[in-house]
Amino acid sequence: MLELTPFTFLWLLICLLVGITYAYALYRNQTHFGESIRKILFVLRALAVTTLTFMLVAPLVKKTSKKIEKPIVILAQDNSASIAFARPKGFNLEQYTSKLQALTTKLSSDYDVQPFNFSEDLKRGLNFKFDGKLSDISAVFRTTNNQFANRNVGAVILATDGIYNHGANPQYESKALKAPIYTIALGDTIAKRDLLIANINYNNLVYVGNQFQIEVLVGAYQAKGLSTKLTVSDNTGVVFSQPIVITSNEYIVPIPLLLQAKRKGIQRYTVSLSPIDQELSVKNNSQTIFIEALDGKENVLIIAGSPHPDLSALKSSIDINKNYEAKIELVDQVSDEAIARASLIVLYQVPSVNDAAQAILKRVANKPVLFILGGQSNISAFSAAQHVLGITSSGAMQEAIAKVQPDFYAFTLSEATKTKLQNFAPLQAPFGNYEIKGPVLVALSQQIGKVTTQMPLLVFSNDGQRKVGVLGGEGLWRYRLEEFQESGTHEALDELLSKTVQYLSSKDDKRKFRVYSSKNTFDESEHVIINAELYNDAYELINTPEVNITLREKSGKSYSYLFSKSGNAYLLDAGTLPTGEYTYEAKTTLGSKPYTTTGQFVVSQLQVEFQQTIANHQLLHNLAQQSGGKMIYPNQLDELPKLIQANENIKTITFEDRKYEELINIKWICFLILTMLAVEWFSRKYYGDI
Numbered sequence: 001m002l003e004l005t006p007f008t009f010l011w012l013l014i015c016l017l018v019g020i021t022y023a024y025a026l027y028r029n030q031t032h033f034g035e036s037i038r039k040i041l042f043v044l045r046a047l048a049v050t051t052l053t054f055m056l057v058a059p060l061v062k063k064t065s066k067k068i069e070k071p072i073v074i075l076a077q078d079n080s081a082s083i084a085f086a087r088p089k090g091f092n093l094e095q096y097t098s099k100l101q102a103l104t105t106k107l108s109s110d111y112d113v114q115p116f117n118f119s120e121d122l123k124r125g126l127n128f129k130f131d132g133k134l135s136d137i138s139a140v141f142r143t144t145n146n147q148f149a150n151r152n153v154g155a156v157i158l159a160t161d162g163i164y165n166h167g168a169n170p171q172y173e174s175k176a177l178k179a180p181i182y183t184i185a186l187g188d189t190i191a192k193r194d195l196l197i198a199n200i201n202y203n204n205l206v207y208v209g210n211q212f213q214i215e216v217l218v219g220a221y222q223a224k225g226l227s228t229k230l231t232v233s234d235n236t237g238v239v240f241s242q243p244i245v246i247t248s249n250e251y252i253v254p255i256p257l258l259l260q261a262k263r264k265g266i267q268r269y270t271v272s273l274s275p276i277d278q279e280l281s282v283k284n285n286s287q288t289i290f291i292e293a294l295d296g297k298e299n300v301l302i303i304a305g306s307p308h309p310d311l312s313a314l315k316s317s318i319d320i321n322k323n324y325e326a327k328i329e330l331v332d333q334v335s336d337e338a339i340a341r342a343s344l345i346v347l348y349q350v351p352s353v354n355d356a357a358q359a360i361l362k363r364v365a366n367k368p369v370l371f372i373l374g375g376q377s378n379i380s381a382f383s384a385a386q387h388v389l390g391i392t393s394s395g396a397m398q399e400a401i402a403k404v405q406p407d408f409y410a411f412t413l414s415e416a417t418k419t420k421l422q423n424f425a426p427l428q429a430p431f432g433n434y435e436i437k438g439p440v441l442v443a444l445s446q447q448i449g450k451v452t453t454q455m456p457l458l459v460f461s462n463d464g465q466r467k468v469g470v471l472g473g474e475g476l477w478r479y480r481l482e483e484f485q486e487s488g489t490h491e492a493l494d495e496l497l498s499k500t501v502q503y504l505s506s507k508d509d510k511r512k513f514r515v516y517s518s519k520n521t522f523d524e525s526e527h528v529i530i531n532a533e534l535y536n537d538a539y540e541l542i543n544t545p546e547v548n549i550t551l552r553e554k555s556g557k558s559y560s561y562l563f564s565k566s567g568n569a570y571l572l573d574a575g576t577l578p579t580g581e582y583t584y585e586a587k588t589t590l591g592s593k594p595y596t597t598t599g600q601f602v603v604s605q606l607q608v609e610f611q612q613t614i615a616n617h618q619l620l621h622n623l624a625q626q627s628g629g630k631m632i633y634p635n636q637l638d639e640l641p642k643l644i645q646a647n648e649n650i651k652t653i654t655f656e657d658r659k660y661e662e663l664i665n666i667k668w669i670c671f672l673i674l675t676m677l678a679v680e681w682f683s684r685k686y687y688g689d690i
Helices: 006-027 035-056 081-085 093-107 138-147 170-176 309-319 336-341 358-363 379-385 415-423 476-487 491-505 617-627 634-646 667-686
Strands: 060-069 072-078 112-118 122-124 153-160 181-185 194-201 205-207 211-221 227-234 237-245 250-260 265-273 286-294 298-304 324-330 344-348 369-372 389-404 427-436 441-448 451-462 467-471 513-517 521-523 529-535 548-553 558-562 564-566 569-573 580-590 593-604 653-662
Touching: 006 035, 035 667, 072 093, 072 138, 093 112, 093 634, 112 138, 122 138, 138 153, 138 170, 153 617, 153 634, 170 617, 181 617, 181 634, 194 265, 194 286, 211 227, 211 265, 227 250, 237 250, 265 593, 286 593, 298 309, 298 336, 298 491, 309 324, 309 344, 309 476, 309 491, 324 491, 344 491, 369 491, 379 389, 389 415, 389 451, 415 491, 427 451, 451 491, 467 491, 476 491, 513 580, 513 593, 529 580
Parallel strands: 072 112, 072 153, 153 181, 205 286, 298 324, 298 344, 344 369, 369 467, 521 593
Antiparallel strands: 060 653, 112 122, 194 211, 211 250, 227 237, 227 265, 265 286, 389 427, 389 441, 441 451, 451 467, 513 529, 529 569, 548 558, 548 580, 564 569, 580 593
8 A cells, every 4th residue: 555645745736747748738639539538548548657657756655464363282292202102000101192183173273283293303294103212302492492382372272291301401491482382191199019220320431441330210110019120231251240129119229239340341231130920011120231441541740839719720621531530739749750641741830930841841851731821821931832822021911812613523512611712711821922833723812802813722733753733812710710610510611621531632643534423322212423534645634535334233233334535534314223232344445555453332222211110200290380370181182272362371472574666676567557558549540640
């Protein structure tokens, strides 16, 4: 529609006057037409000229359209194994699935029904296989909040037993949802006779020759007075056994036990309970764990001139990695034995302004070293002590924000860590002129204010004899506090320091063909990721030839794959694999020379769906109550459409879309002008004027 403002109306009158004047001038003396014909031609020409002139003024036309959006109803069905495993008495699963599909059809006439199923994550559509290995109820609310933001979400229908063993607490995740939640309470709240390994606490890394403890949480329901036997077996046979008498109908007892690490490598241990009569299932009577036995821990020696809060932050982040053990010593108390035992030396503000520490520098000359600079560092002594970085400084400090370098390849950091590092408070770095002395790898550069500089903040060098790193700033303790305040973790700093220590302390791998899995143990729901690297004679990373790999499960089944090329290296995503112990053999040929490498990993079975079998209907009641919905049972499915219809907040929304466009862009008006001019022309032709 055309909005006529006083300004637009004035222009319309002017254009109408122009059209009438033009038509009058054209037809006032043409008396050979009949009076009626002349009037028609006059009107046609006047309208055509008026419209054409008005279009040249370029008025805006408002277009209004209406869009009706039905209320969206999210229907999420729990597809985890516990739904089919622990059914209440009288519950017919097939009948329930049929009624739920009928409910979906019925609701679709008045609502925009979006069906989902969930286990470890949320997927589109309904699925009634009930074979999910995990239950993440919070994924329903997280996806609803993300995918349907600013949409007319009327209600969420959640069909589950209330048992979750993955993801966040659903009650917290649902608070951001501005729609009622109607819960369908599945599962059984009545305990049945059952034995289970409820949990096993253990360290997945131990050391050969040492004893290590695992704690088995044994559970039993409705089995008072009965007996069972707890056994632990490895590849050689039973290594532990203990009889257990169940003393109550709700029996939960932690049993600590000691095992011996006898062999290096990944060891498989099966923890099991002997079955009892009439128990619900024996699937949860056993669990298998995998523990890697190492030769020994790597020692990291932190040498400092004086106490500093950064030292505690360093030690905490290094000790997170179970392969490493950090020790702090003051510079005047360091023993030769401690230096000899260390795989890496960290010199924290050593040499310092109070002590050039020449003796210490000589004693660690053949060790990998990480220098950390700060306000007490002797910058000139530091510059002379290594061949990585030279700094000319007056002793002043400046604030330096970490800037991640995209071409750094010595190790990789997660995207979350990269983002956090660049948002952390600045470190205190020496102010002065920086000079890189030789071939280096810069992991972090300095951003001063809003200016990204070429001055390194974290830099590494490897001359083939030893590795040296320099962290050019103090204040790591602030990183640790800031991250904990924001996210409740120290993951970013832990990852940065842990990988820095791993890189500097690791021996150079001179193999030209290297293949390694991203971890030694995968859950059966995880994708198995394997990396490969190939180097030419100049030790340049290349990926020209194809790389093949064969995975063999212990039972003999094999899987063959071809690596994809990723950057200058190779990457394989083998997807999810059946549980078991796997070895792999990768092959390639560079020129005429073949290369082969082998390795191993484990895919462990997830049994958490069988470890908790009692439904949590209280959670479902709370979710419904706090959102303004209601909890119902499967036999009340027919009531659900009435409950939703009775909720006055669930209603259709009409959106009015308004937009403005120039009149000249409307094609039918142009066609109308041409039509009027054409009719006029043919009329004049017909009556002999042309």
